[in-house]
Amino acid sequence: MKKAIRPYVLADTNWKEVKEQNYTVAVLPWGATEAHNYHLPYATDNILGEESAIRAAQIAWNNNARPIVLPTIPFGVNTGQLDVKLCMNMNPSTQYAVLKDVVQVLDHHNIHKLVIVNAHGGNNFKQMIRELSLEFPRVFVCTLNWWQVENSKEYFDEPGDHAGELETAAVMHLRPELCLPLEEAGDGKARTYKLKGLKDGWVSAQREWTRVTDDTGVGNPKAATAEKGQRFFNKATEMIAGFLQELHEADLEDLYE
Numbered sequence: 184m185k186k187a188i189r190p191y192v193l194a195d196t197n198w199k200e201v202k203e204q205n206y207t208v209a210v211l212p213w214g215a216t217e218a219h220n221y222h223l224p225y226a227t228d229n230i231l232g233e234e235s236a237i238r239a240a241q242i243a244w245n246n247n248a249r250p251i252v253l254p255t256i257p258f259g260v261n262t263g264q265l266d267v268k269l270c271m272n273m274n275p276s277t278q279y280a281v282l283k284d285v286v287q288v289l290d291h292h293n294i295h296k297l298v299i300v301n302a303h304g305g306n307n308f309k310q311m312i313r314e315l316s317l318e319f320p321r322v323f324v325c326t327l328n329w330w331q332v333e334n335s336k337e338y339f340d341e342p343g344d345h346a347g348e349l350e351t352a353a354v355m356h357l358r359p360e361l362c363l364p365l366e367e368a369g370d371g372k373a374r375t376y377k378l379k380g381l382k383d384g385w386v387s388a389q390r391e392w393t394r395v396t397d398d399t400g401v402g403n404p405k406a407a408t409a410e411k412g413q414r415f416f417n418k419a420t421e422m423i424a425g426f427l428q429e430l431h432e433a434d435l436e437d438l439y440e
Contacts, residue, residue, distance in 0.1 A: 186200065187200055189237070189241070190204065190244070191237070191240040191241060191243075191244040191249075191250055191251060191252055192237055192240070192251075192252045193251050193252060193253055193254065194254050204249065204251070205249055206249050206250070206251040206294055207248070207249045207250070207294070207296060207430075207431045208243075208248070208249070208250040208251070208294070208296040208297070208298060208427055208430050208431050209250070209251055209253055209285075209289050209294050209296065209297045209298070210236045210239070210240055210250050210251065210252045210253065210297075210298050210300060210427065211236075211252075211253045211256065211285060211297060211298070211299050211300065212229070212232035212233040212235075212236040212237075212252065212253075212255040212256070212300045212302065213232060213255070213256045213259065213299055213300070213301050213302065213303070213306055213308075214226075214227075214228035214229035214230075214231070214232040214233070214255055214256065214257055214259060214301075214302045214303050215228040215229070215257070215258060215259025215260075215261060215271070215302075215303035215305065215306070216228075216229065216257050216258055216259075216269075216270070216271040217259070217261050217264055217267070217270040217271065217303075217399075218264070218267050218268075218269075218270055218399040219345065219346035219350065219399065219400065220345075220346035220351075220368050220369050220371060220398050220399055220400030220404060221363065221367050221368055221369055221398055221399075221400075222346075222351070222362055222363040222364070222365060222367045222368035222404065223346050223350065223351060223354055223361070223362060223363075223404075224354070224358070224361045224362075225269070225270075226257070226361075227346070227350055227354055228259065228302040228303040229255050229257045229302070230354060230357060230358055230361075231302040231329060231330075231350065231353055231354070231357070232255055232300050232301065232302030232303075232329060233252075233255040234357050234416075235300060235302070235329040235416065235419060235420050235423060236252050236255075236300040236329075236423075237252050238416075238420040238424075239300075239420045239421075239423035239424040239426075239427055240252045240424070240427060241424075242420065242421065242424035243424045243425075243427040243428045243431065246424075246428055248427055248428045248431035248432070249431060250298075250427050250431065251294075253285070256273075256278075256281060257271075258271050258272070258273035259272075259273060259278075259303035259305050259306045260272065260273060260274065260275055260278065260303075260305040260306055260307075261273075261305055262274070262305075262389060263305070263389045263390050263391055263392050264392040264393075264399075266392070266393050267392055267393060267399060270392075275307075275311075278306070278308075278311065279311045279314065282299075282308070282311055282315065283315065283318070285297070286315055286318075286319050286322050286324065287319070289322060290319050290321060290322050295321050295322045295323060295435060296322070296323050296430050296431075296433075296435070297322060297323070297324045297325070298325055298326070298327065298426070298427065298430065299324070299325070299326040299327070300327060300329055300423065301326055301327065301328050301329065302328075302329055302330070304328075304344070304345065308324075308326040309326070312324045312325070312326065323430075323435050323438075325430075327423065327426070329419060329423065330342075330349060330350070330419070332419040332422045332423055333415065333418045333419045333422060335349050335415065338411055338414055338415040338418075339352065339406070339407075339411060339415070340406045341402060341403055341406065342402065343371060343400070343401060343402015343403065343404065344373070344401035344402050345371075345396075345399070345400055345401040345402060346368075346371060346399065346400035346401070346402065346404060347371055347400065347401065347402020347403060347404050348402060348403065348404050348405075348406050348407045348411075349402075349407075349412075349415065350404075351365075351368070351404035351407035351412075352407035352408055352409065352411040352412030352415065353412040353415065353416050354412070355407060355408065355409040355412050356409045356410075356412035356413040356416055357412070357416070359409060365404060365405055365407065368398075368400070368404050368405065369397065369398025369399075369400055370398070370400075370403050370405070371396065371398065371400030371401055371402045371403045371404060372396070372397070372403075373395050373396045373400075373401040373402075374394065374395050374396070376388075
């Protein structure tokens with residue numbers, strides 16, 4: 184039998200191999216389909232979520248962990264971007280329904296550890312995880328934002344919030360053929376709220392995207408390089424891999440010190 188080149192990626196493998204594996208951790212990349220300034224593709228978040236999940240799973244697999252990366256969910260919460268052409272929105276209630284179905288399958292097949300690798304700032308799974316814990320008490324669900332795993336300020340002059348230096352550098356490293364020259368990019372200048380609590384961050388509200396930014400970016404991408412993106416991506420995925428390794432080895436009945 185010809186083995187899958189990436190047996191830790193569900194989309195790449197086959198039933199003959201899958202039924203022989205004892206997967207312990209499912210990894211679910213979750214992104215969004217939305218505008219990313221003028222120079223990055225709409226699939227930016229999907230690329231970053233999927234690639235970081237796959238690379239981390241590869242490292243963990245090579246250290247004898249048994250993660251399996253599920254297909255990427257390509258739609259995120261974009262309720263504040265509906266007036267940006269073809270920014271695709273998935274409401275939180277829909278996300279919960281999708282996530283519930285995924286967990287139901289995992290529970291049925293005795294995979295009781297799920298890591299959501301999130302790549303979109305509009306996605307927030309914490310409350311969904313709380314609700315899932317009641318319906319599927321045997322399944323440990325956790326989530327991470329891939330761009331927050333490592334301190335980005337040690338790698339970038341101005342990491343940015345959306346299509347800024349961090350995301351631009353990472354896509355330049357992973358998918359350079361999809362990036363327009365940086366001369367095509369807007370400066371990612373963003374307007375802030377006038378109200379002090381919102382400006383300082385201790386009050387939160389949804390941003391109306393086209394009132395915040397003219398080019399859909401938040402953060403200046405002009406200092407991005409593929410080399411910066413590679414260094415940050417490699418370090419972040421190493422850290423995610425370490426967590427997958429720990430979770431693989433962990434007894435869910437003994438998670439606390």
